[in-house]
Amino acid sequence: xxxxxxxxxxxxxxxxxxxxxxxxxxxxxxxxxxxxxxxxxxxxxxxxxxxxxxxxxxxxxxxxxxxxxxxxxxxxxxxxxxxxxxxxxxxxxxxxxxxxxxxxxxxxxxxxxxxxxxxxxxxxxxxxxxxxxxxxxxxxxxxxxxxxxxxxxxxxxxxxxxxxxxxxxxxxxxxxxxxxxxxxxxxxxxxxxxxxxxxxxxxxxxxxxxxxxxxxxxxxxxxxxxxxxxxxxxxxxxxxxxxxxxxxxxxxxxxxxxx
Amino acid sequence: xxxxxxxxxxxxxxxxxxxxxxxxxxxxxxxxxxxxxxxxxxxxxxxxxxxxxxxxxxxxxxxxxxxxxxxxxxxxxxxxxxxxxxxxxxxxxxxxxxxxxxxxxxxxxxxxxxxxxxxxxxxxxxxxxxxxxxxxxxxxxxxxxxxxxxxxxxxxxxxxxxxxxxxxxxxxxxxxxxxxxxxxxxxxxxxxxxxxxxxxxxxxxxxxxxxxxxxxxxxxxxxxxxxxxxxxxxxxxxxxxxxxxxxxxxxxxxxxxxxxxxxxxxxxxxxxxxxxxxxxxxxxxxxxxxxxxxxxxxxxxxxxxxxxxxxxxxxxxxxxxxxxxxxxxxxxxxxxxxxxxxxxxxxxxxxxxxxxxxxxxxxxxxxxxxxxxxxxxxxxxxxxxxxxxxxxxxxxxxxxxxxxxxxxxxxxxxxxxxxxxxxxxxxxxxx
Numbered sequence: 001x002x003x004x005x006x007x008x009x010x011x012x013x014x015x016x017x018x019x020x021x022x023x024x025x026x027x028x029x030x031x032x033x034x035x036x037x038x039x040x041x042x043x044x045x046x047x048x049x050x051x052x053x054x055x056x057x058x059x060x061x062x063x064x065x066x067x068x069x070x071x072x073x074x075x076x077x078x079x080x081x082x083x084x085x086x087x088x089x090x091x092x093x094x095x096x097x098x099x100x101x102x103x104x105x106x107x108x109x110x111x112x113x114x115x116x117x118x119x120x121x122x123x124x125x126x127x128x129x130x131x132x133x134x135x136x137x138x139x140x141x142x143x144x145x146x147x148x149x150x151x152x153x154x155x156x157x158x159x160x161x162x163x164x165x166x167x168x169x170x171x172x173x174x175x176x177x178x179x180x181x182x183x184x185x186x187x188x189x190x191x192x193x194x195x196x197x198x199x200x201x202x203x204x205x206x207x208x209x210x211x212x213x214x215x216x217x218x219x220x221x222x223x224x225x226x227x228x229x230x231x232x233x234x235x236x237x238x239x240x241x242x243x244x245x246x247x248x249x250x251x252x253x254x255x256x257x258x259x
Numbered sequence: 260x261x262x263x264x265x266x267x268x269x270x271x272x273x274x275x276x277x278x279x280x281x282x283x284x285x286x287x288x289x290x291x292x293x294x295x296x297x298x299x300x301x302x303x304x305x306x307x308x309x310x311x312x313x314x315x316x317x318x319x320x321x322x323x324x325x326x327x328x329x330x331x332x333x334x335x336x337x338x339x340x341x342x343x344x345x346x347x348x349x350x351x352x353x354x355x356x357x358x359x360x361x362x363x364x365x366x367x368x369x370x371x372x373x374x375x376x377x378x379x380x381x382x383x384x385x386x387x388x389x390x391x392x393x394x395x396x397x398x399x400x401x402x403x404x405x406x407x408x409x410x411x412x413x414x415x416x417x418x419x420x421x422x423x424x425x426x427x428x429x430x431x432x433x434x435x436x437x438x439x440x441x442x443x444x445x446x447x448x449x450x451x452x453x454x455x456x457x458x459x460x461x462x463x464x465x466x467x468x469x470x471x472x473x474x475x476x477x478x479x480x481x482x483x484x485x486x487x488x489x490x491x492x493x494x495x496x497x498x499x500x501x502x503x504x505x506x507x508x509x510x511x512x513x514x515x516x517x518x519x520x521x522x523x524x525x526x527x528x529x530x531x532x533x534x535x536x537x538x539x540x541x542x543x544x545x546x547x548x549x550x551x552x553x554x555x556x557x558x559x560x561x562x563x564x565x566x567x568x569x570x571x572x573x574x575x576x577x578x579x580x581x582x583x584x585x586x587x588x589x590x591x592x593x594x595x596x597x598x599x600x601x602x603x604x605x606x607x608x609x610x611x612x613x614x615x616x617x618x619x620x621x622x623x624x625x626x627x628x629x630x631x632x633x634x635x636x637x638x639x640x641x642x643x644x645x646x647x648x649x650x651x652x653x654x655x656x657x658x659x660x661x662x663x664x665x666x667x668x669x670x671x672x673x674x675x676x677x678x679x680x681x682x683x684x685x686x687x688x689x690x
Binding site for chain 1: 263286314342343417485487509514515684
């Protein structure tokens with residue numbers, strides 16, 4: 001679905017369904033340098049099971065026009081403007097990595113509009129190594145290599161993809177190569193700089209990959225402590241790209257939480 | 260702190276796409292000789308059919324053994340994924356059928372395998388897809404041939420029969436300026452000798468029957484997508500960017516971005532045309548892929564020795580191998596194929612058809628047959644076999660002389676190959 005947010009083209013995947021005011025809404029928010037299609041299987045499931053689905057492309061990503069938004073707070077504001085443009089008052093949020101920080105910030109900024117949040121592959125604070133930031137700042141292709149390799153569990157290049165015939169590294173690289181220069185750095189810096197100022201009171205689910213080297217499960221503990229009553233699912237064999245590496249386990253965790 | 264590192268080619272050739280079998284612990288790739296897969300329940304079945312969950316449904320669409328081969332070749336080529344097919348020809352057809360329909364047009368190098376030339380020049384024409392064949396070395400010819408309804412540029416990394424080196428960077432630039440993808444047949448080079456995606460190609464395929472398998476026991480093909488071509492931005496590929504009534508009104512590009520081409524090729528092409536690869540075939544080709552990095556250097560080493568021998572033989576008129584300074588693409592070869600120009604080449608024997616016939620019949624180690632890329636050395640004389648109905652004049656137009664011999668150099672002792680050729684050349688010269 002093509003939209004206009006702040007005068008610029010924005011895109012949200014709806015799983016080939018028209019929005020229905022009677023259905024609850026689930027918004028999927030991607031991570032740094034990525035786009036809506038990372039949530040392909042999971043967003044499609046909910047779109048065909050009674051939900052309005054909006055898998056968004058953040059500004060400067062996928063089909064949404066740039067420039068990218070510089071801070072997590074700004075991205076949260078943009079998301080509310082997108083919901084405003086569709087006259088959607090309340091939504092459930094599913095974020096991955098940077099998208100999980102945006103979800104948290106949305107829940108803190110406008111608690112009345114956020115029903116539940118699911119945080120996939122999250123850490124707080126989400127500190128990015130200097131070597132990664134520096135490579136991204138210089139638009140060095142090495143930054144894409146770092147994102148590709150660190151975003152997957154160590155066994156991924158030598159193992160099988162649950163999605164038959166696909167090569168996860170190749171897909172990640174192809175996606176990153178479509179980015180305009182500066183977008184990955186923008187996102188990584190936004191993650192690195194983010195500080196949660198408010199409180200999160202809505203129900204929250206953490207979906208964490210046991211083999212995640214980008215945001216290891218222990219790096220989520222501080223955030224888990226900040227959100228009272230949050231639930232967690234640890235996916236044994238997955239790295240940071242849970243939706244691709246463990247699509248069924250990720251979907252089952254979401255179904256269990258949102259049903 | 261140093262950055263992370265990708266696994267090397269040799270490691271990927273042995274491991275990519277497979278973990279030890281979770282059911283049995285089997286280290287080798289198991290042959291999943293099965294047509295279909297049990298659903299956990301009706302909800303699971305519906306989710307698999309509707310692409311809400313990953314997994315296998317029916318082996319025409321995907322199979323666990325075939326998926327290992329697909330992922331491994333995608334890893335070796337640096338693509339987003341791959342689809343294994345019943346043959347290399349099926350891979351070419353799948354690529355074309357996924358991108359276009361009647362009323363479309365292809366620009367292809369004239370230096371093509373005969374089977375590909377037939378498919379493009381005759382068979383697809385019957386289905387409303389026309390092809391303009393151009394001089395692959397003439398960049399102006401490529402540019403001039405592009406029309407409003409062109410949907411694909413196509414050539415072989417090393418063309419038939421003159422082993423023309425395709426100028427992939429330059430032709431990709433022409434394709435991309437016209438918002439079109441470049442597809443290459445990479446059979447003769449394999450990912451060991453050339454990475455077409457790094458040079459600018461968007462799609463590639465292999466006849467896996469040849470060097471990937473290397474053993475001459477299985478027919479198969481593999482189609483690989485780089486994931487780099489932006490179908491939406493091109494605006495020329497309705498099959499990938501408009502809702503498809505044949506699959507829940509799916510807009511493949513919107514659904515999956517970098518995976519759009521392969522998604523449509525699998526969900527429509529394999530489903531409807533059905534030219535899938537059998538699990539045993541995938542297993543057999545995987546056995547070859549696991550030693551590709553060991554075999555290709557030896558193929559090249561043997562070929563260089565054979566080429567050197569033939570180049571200095573008095574019964575040989577000329578040798579067409581791109582590593583020779585006399586080859587028209589020598590400089591391009593040095594740039595694009597630093598690890599070698601493969602193991603298939605042709606030479607012209609003095610004495611025309613009769614000499615060619617006598618030469619072939621005197622060989623003992625080289626096998627006379629219609630194939631290339633085997634571990635065993637192969638030979639064919641086009642004027643008396645594949646092109647025997649053509650006049651000498653028509654042969655010349657096709658770049659084939661009456662005494663042209665095509666060799667595919669295998670992995671035998673190089674001196675045995677040279678001795679065999681020497682004996683046959685001597686017999687041929689006696690008439």
